[in-house]
Each structure stands twice: as structure tokens, then as C-alpha cells.
Amino acid sequence: MINANRKSASKLFVVAIAMFGFGYALVPLYDLLCDITGLNGKSDTVTQQQQPVDFTVDESRTITVEFVTNLNQGMAWDFKPEIAKMQVHPGKAYQTSFFVNNKTMRSMVGQAVPSVAPYAAANHFIKTECFCFTDQLLEAGETMEMPVVFLINPALPEHVKTVTLSYTYFDVSNTADNKMINLKTI
């Protein structure tokens, strides 16, 4: 009996530990799922630099692309798009700009995180140039103009008429990699 109990207990402990691992396995699973479906608006085509692609331009369709800027809590920069929205044809590359200004008295590092809505558009929104591929170091009071080059894959589902590209700026001055910069600039 005692042996049987020990055996059941150790088997069940193994299950518990495996489930702890499963909790962590949900992280790559979730990323994978989001990548396939574009669920959280952050597919690779949006977050990573893509090679320019030659699509046949679809002049018959006009899509409205809106630009939205957000600041994460405690981020003391000014951040705005050059224009709030533009009309584009699928397959053709366009360029626009965003402006940031570090309003504080110290140098800071910011990281913009993009997201595309609706999620069905995420996998069809291709960026060949974007400030969000890296972080930005801005000295106190410095302003920067940052270009974005993007195109929309003509395979974009028929029902999508408006695509919103939004950025949220995060203050990453205090993460490990950037602490060095901070120290240097103080």
C-alpha cells in the first residue's frame, strides 16, 4: 500500500511539473498562433524589415490607412504622425513620417511597438522601412523625423477597407542594454 501511494504521488508530481512547463510552452504557442493568424496585429511583416516585393498594383482598390500614435504610461515624449491618414492602392509602396520629441531634461531610449488592425490585415501589411525595427536614443530636447515605407499586399481580404497602423512608444531607458547609455550620458 505504502509503495502504491508513493508511486501514485510521484507520478502525479511529474504531471504537476509537466503542467508548469506547459504554462511556459503556451508562450511560443501563442506567438506562433498570432503569427499565423495575425491575431494581435503584430505579424512578422509588421514588426520585422521585409524585402521590397514587386506586386502588380491594383488601381481599382483604394484603402484608407490610418496612423495612430500612443505613449505608454510614463513615457514623456511627443509623438505624432506627419499625416493622420492616406489613401493607398494595394501593391504600391508609400512613404510617410513620424515625429518624436524628447521633452525631458535627460537623454532617453524609446522603443515603438507597432500593431495593425483589423487583425485580418496584419499579414498583408508589409513594411520595408520602419523606426520600430530598432530603438531610438534621444538627447534632452532632441526631435527626430522617422520615415516608414510600407505596401499592402493585393491579397488583402476584400472586406477590409480601412487599415489602422498604430504605434505605442515605450520608455526602455532602464533595461539592461540601455543602462550603459544612460550612465554615459549623465
Add this chain to the structure above:
Amino acid sequence: MSTTTADEHHDDHHPSGIMRWITTTNHKDIGTLYLWFSFIMFFIGGFMALIIRTELFEPGMQFVDPQFFNSMTTMHAIVMIFGVVMPAFTGLANWLIPLMIGATDMALPRMNNWSFWILPFAFAMMLSTLFMDGGGPAGGWTLYPPLVLQTGDAFPFVIFAIHFMGMSSIMGAINVVATILNMRAPGMTLMKMPLFVWTWLITAYLLIAVMPVLAGGVTMLLTDKFFETSFFNAAGGGDPVLFQHIFWFFGHPEVYILILPSFGVISSIIPTFARKPLFGYSSMVYATASIAFLSFIVWAHHMFTVGMPLAGELFFMLATMLIAVPTGVKVFNWVCTMWRGAMTFETPMLFAIAFIILFTIGGFSGLMLAITPADFQYHDTYFVVAHFHYVLVPGSIFAIIAAVYYWLPKWTGHMYSEFWGKTHFWLSTIFVNITFFPMHFVGLAGMPRRIPDYALQFSDYNQIATIGAFGFGFAQIIFLGLVIATIRGGVKATDRVWEGAEGLEWTLSSPPPYHSFTTPPNVKGEWNWFTHQHYETVKTRS
């Protein structure tokens, strides 16, 4: 419940006084400890609820500051879920499972001691965070980042306390499974086990499967905050919505952990006082198993508004609604058990009947919430608060109270006072409805949850709810008095206690000997208190 010492005949020597409780490996002692722990936490959590209701008595800011208010809603939930309902069920499991399956004790008595004694430390740590710099956790019991990462000094203590609570319940669950699988008396096949044992077996598997996932999720929060990982930090490539998936993958099975053992309790009580065998025993077992299985694939009904693809919304809506089918089977079986029964209405039966009616109301509001497009309006309003309080208070808590009334004479050897029991019942039932029913209305009208202030038009219903809450709270003092009085003395209980009671625990003396079944009872043959056949034998006997 020192009455368990009444039996002085056991031969092994063990320490007395406080050391007896600290070193005990006896399933009855540990059951008692769990139940008292739960009872104490019930009053602490209830006190927090009354702070919330006092602030909400009138619109505007009256008594507490908003940060403290929010830490009250957070702490109230954590205390009630992890400190009251789960320990109470584990206490009942400890007391009853060995008695019900004819075992001497739990399978792993030393681990049993550990799994209880971790709890007071975990909760001392959790409650102490209220006095730390920055206050206790205030982002809700769901601990969503990034909000929860703004918790002050309390944050790591909250996470470690949750780790300890998780370890305690995983160890408790492993013990339950090992006991049920290995310690049954000869002839006690799985399909002869009382439903309380069955529901606990399934609950224990749920616990082992999901508590570690919660532990993983909160560990990620911890490393995000202190070790620069970015699981949920968008700036580093993470996603806060991922936390919600992890949390609810734990969270939805968790709500069934909070209700399945009560299904077992109700399934024990109803047949006794209806003097009929339980209707549809095997369908009850299968319904419990299906509920447990389905509970793993419905979690995103808590997240309909985060932005999911249509297919996802549909899947989670339909899967959620599917759970209503096995749940309906259970309610149907309980009602059929009572149908044409020779019913009497002692206090445990009253609580059990109230459970069936009021829990079903909670199930219905759950179904309304399961309708995705409707949930966009209901989500994060008081309607959700009404829903889960109906399933948890007149649901889980009533079942625990019913269980205490039902088995208290067995545990203590004394009958409780039926007068005070019924008084407690009527006050609780009336006030629980006065408290929570109006929340449906303010919720539908748009009052958000977890706020210390509200728009003027919600005042009337909030005042009613606050009055109800105080009434309910004070009614529980009667219960405390009754339990203490019953432990101290009272009319001697018979072994069987209730005329219609069936099951091995009633074959032992009241109170049962310190070591339950030193020689395993023989349950071979047609012995089965759930079949009609057995019902005939009972009738001829009486």
C-alpha cells in the same frame, strides 16, 4: 474541534496541546485544521467585503481611498477563493474521504501535514502586504499586467504567497488522488464510490493540471518585473493578452474546482432527506467528468472583448454553452431525487435546496454572459459580479455550510440546535438575495465593477445590496456560535445521525474513532446505496 480527542483508546502516543496540531498526521485533525482555517478566513474576507459595501453605500468617496478600495476587492477575492472555499473543500475531503471509502487515513499523512501548514504562512504573507509601502495588490485577483506590475513593495510577496497556496493545493490534491486510487476498502469499486468522492477525485485532477499553470504565469510576472524578461511587455516583444490566456486557462477550470465538490455534497444530502436513492448515479459521474473536460476549452469566454477572430468567439461561445448541458443533467437529477420523496427539511436539506435554486440562477446568468455579442455589454459590469456571486455564495459556500450541518453530528458526536440552524438558514438565504440580486440590475444598466464611486442613478440598488451584505455577514456569527456550541455539547448523536443516511461514514460511532477503519469494512456483494435494489433493503430494514 477538540472532540476528536474523545476517543482516548488508540495506542500510539502523540503529543498534546499545540504540538499535537502542529505535528499531526491524522486525517481528522488535519480536516479540522483546514475547516477552522477556512472559517477564520471567511470572517476576514467577509470583513473586507463589508468595507467594499460600506464605501458603495452612497455615490461619492466616503470612507476609504480608491487605492485601498481596489486592494480590498483584490484581497477579498483572493482570500475567499484560495483561503475559504478551497481549504474548506480540502478539509471536508480530509475528514470524509477516508470514512467514505473505508480507509484508515489519507494515503500520504506526512505530506498532508505539510499541505495544511503551508497555508497559514502563505496567507500571513498575503495579508501582510496590506501594510507594506504602496499597499496590497490592487489590480484585481486576475493580476492582469501591465497594471499589476505597478504594485509596490508587496508585489514579490503576493507572487510567493500564490506559489505557496498553489503548492499546498497541489499536495492536497495528490493526496486525495492517491487515497482514492489505493486505499478503497475491498469491494468498493469506482462506480460504488459516493459522489462526494467522485467529484473530489475529478477536482483533484483539475487542481494538479491547472495550479502549476497559474504558478508559471505568476512567475512570468515576477521575472518581467525584476529580471527584465518580456513575456507580457510589449516593448520587449511580449503581449499582455498572453497573460490573460494563461490566467484563464487556469481560471476557468479553477471555478469548477470551486464548485464540483459542492455537487458531491449536495448529491449526498438530497437523497438522505428525500429518503430516496440518488437519481441517475452514473449520469452524475459522467456529467462531472464532462464538465471537467469542457472546462479546459472555454477559457476565452472571459476575454471576448480583447479582440479575437470571429471563429474564436464562436467556438468559445458554443463550448461554454455546452457546459450547461451536463450541469443541467445534475440539476435535473437532484430534482428527480426529491420527486415524490418523503422529504423532511432539516437545516442541511434547506441549504441544499437553496443551493439548487440559487446556483441555477447563477448558471442562467452565466449563459447570458456566454453569448458573445451580449457579453460586450455585460463584461466588467456588476452583472458579472452578480453571476459569480450567485454561483459562489449560495453555490459553493452554501454547499460547504450544508456539509458542516450534515456531518457536524458525526464529527462531534452532538446534534446542533435545529432552531439556530434554521434561523441561520433563513437569514442567510434572504440576505444573500438582497445583496446580490440587485447587482444584476445595476450591471445591466452599466455600472462597472471594481470602482469605489458610481453614477447617481445606481444609488438605490447599491444601498439595498449594502444592507443585504451586513445582514448576511451578521447571520454568519450565528453559525460560528452554533458550531462552537455543538462542539462543546448537546444531545448525543446516534451513529446513523439521519434516518435516511447511507454510506460507510454512518457505520462508525459518532464521533468516529481516532483511526477510522483499522480493519477494512467489507463492501462486497450487492451493497450499493445508490441502486434501487438497495433502496428496497433499506425499506424493509426500517
